[in-house]
Amino acid sequence: MKAIYRYTVAFLAILAIQPAAHRLEAQQRRTPTRVILFIGDGVGIAYWTAALFAADALSVQKLPVVGLVDTRSTSYITDSAAGATAYATGVRTYNGAIGVGPDSLPRKTVLEIARERGLATGLVATSSITHATPASFAAHVASRAEEFEIASQMARQEITVLLGGGRRFFDPAQRPDGQDLLGQMLRSYTYVTSPDSLLPVAKRGPARLLGLFAEQGMPKAMGRSPSLADMTLAALAVLTRNPEGFFLMVEGSQPDWRGHENAPLQEVIDEMLDFDQAIGAAIEYQRGRPETLIVVVADHETGGLAIQPDSTGMITGGYTTNSHTGEMVPLFAGGPGAERFAGILTSSRVGELLIEAVKR
Numbered sequence: 537m538k539a540i541y542r543y544t545v546a547f548l549a550i551l552a553i554q555p556a557a558h559r560l561e562a563q564q565r566r567t568p569t570r571v572i573l574f575i576g577d578g579v580g581i582a583y584w585t586a587a588l589f590a591a592d593a594l595s596v597q598k599l600p601v602v603g604l605v606d607t608r609s610t611s612y613i614t615d616s617a618a619g620a621t622a623y624a625t626g627v628r629t630y631n632g633a634i635g636v637g638p639d640s641l642p643r644k645t646v647l648e649i650a651r652e653r654g655l656a657t658g659l660v661a662t663s664s665i666t667h668a669t670p671a672s673f674a675a676h677v678a679s680r681a682e683e684f685e686i687a688s689q690m691a692r693q694e695i696t697v698l699l700g701g702g703r704r705f706f707d708p709a710q711r712p713d714g715q716d717l718l719g720q721m722l723r724s725y726t727y728v729t730s731p732d733s734l735l736p737v738a739k740r741g742p743a744r745l746l747g748l749f750a751e752q753g754m755p756k757a758m759g760r761s762p763s764l765a766d767m768t769l770a771a772l773a774v775l776t777r778n779p780e781g782f783f784l785m786v787e788g789s790q791p792d793w794r795g796h797e798n799a800p801l802q803e804v805i806d807e808m809l810d811f812d813q814a815i816g817a818a819i820e821y822q823r824g825r826p827e828t829l830i831v832v833v834a835d836h837e838t839g840g841l842a843i844q845p846d847s848t849g850m851i852t853g854g855y856t857t858n859s860h861t862g863e864m865v866p867l868f869a870g871g872p873g874a875e876r877f878a879g880i881l882t883s884s885r886v887g888e889l890l891i892e893a894v895k896r
């Protein structure tokens with residue numbers, strides 16, 4: 537009886553020590569590296585100004601560091617491929633290049649470096665997920681037009697979360713080579729096509745999450761579902777489970793498209809508020825996890841948009857072109873190391889800093 541008592545006491549003592557040991561282990565484990573990059577395609581200063589005038593207060597205003605980006609590629613006026621490749625690889629390259637340098641040879645991307653270091657990775661866009669901006673983080677091709685090849689490369693990248701449009705590029709019935717990328721990916725991904733099931737499925741914590749909500753680009757912001765904020769929340773719900781951390785790129789793809797269309801200012805504002813709400817979701821996430829770095833950039837300005845008075849004392853949008861312009865674009869950042877993004881930087885320098893951030 538006495539022996540049993542002694543053993544019981546010893547056993548209880550071990551139980552009491554256990555939680556303390558766990559705490560120590562948790563303290564020794566390094567802080568997770570969490571980097572969220574937002575790219576507003578085409579988002580120059582007038583786009584943010586229009587959104588500010590419409591909403592009075594924007595989420596992006598909560599980010600304390602502001603900078604300007606010189607977006608030049610090897611041309612004065614960049615396109616989204618060279619713009620995103622500069623952010624993804626730290627390399628200045630030619631228009632149309634996807635994850636390759638001026639010599640058309642692959643350059644390692646921040647997403648690939650993050651994955652090699654054991655971080656979870658995610659790409660979110662309102663365009664096709666194979667479109668120039670997200671493609672530049674997870675593919676290496678000489679031309680942005682090679683979207684079927686981009687889809688093949690993306691499917692092999694073991695990206696933790698992929699959310700956006702572009703179903704047709706993964707569909708064997710629509711691919712010229714008949715490859716069943718979707719079928720292959722379903723072996724390791726939980727696949728969502730309905731906007732309503734996105735958040736519930738993401739919160740269940742699938743190992744990998746694939747959501748394709750349109751054959752190509754998603755609809756305009758007004759009436760688009762899921763919203764960019766919903767997709768960002770879903771991505772964060774999955775990525776946050778990796779104790780090492782994650783790299784996530786979220787693109788507001790369509791301010792650029794409204795700029796190309798020289799769309800009415802209200803449609804630009806709709807896209808910008810959708811983009812800003814996604815940034816708000818990330819800032820909310822960061823509040824409980826101060827180790828999270830958030831950087832908001834644009835690849836270039838589109839349309840030469842200016843905010844002008846109309847005849848009724850209200851404002852209207854005036855455009856100087858239906859293509860891109862070379863004006864510097866605003867950058868916003870908050871979190872550890874955010875101050876390194878202040879001042880005037882080239883887009884490739886921003887890329888170098890992002891790579892340094894995921895290597896922390």
Ligand SMILES: [Zn+2]
Nearest residue numbers: 616792838860
């Ligand atoms: Zn464009």
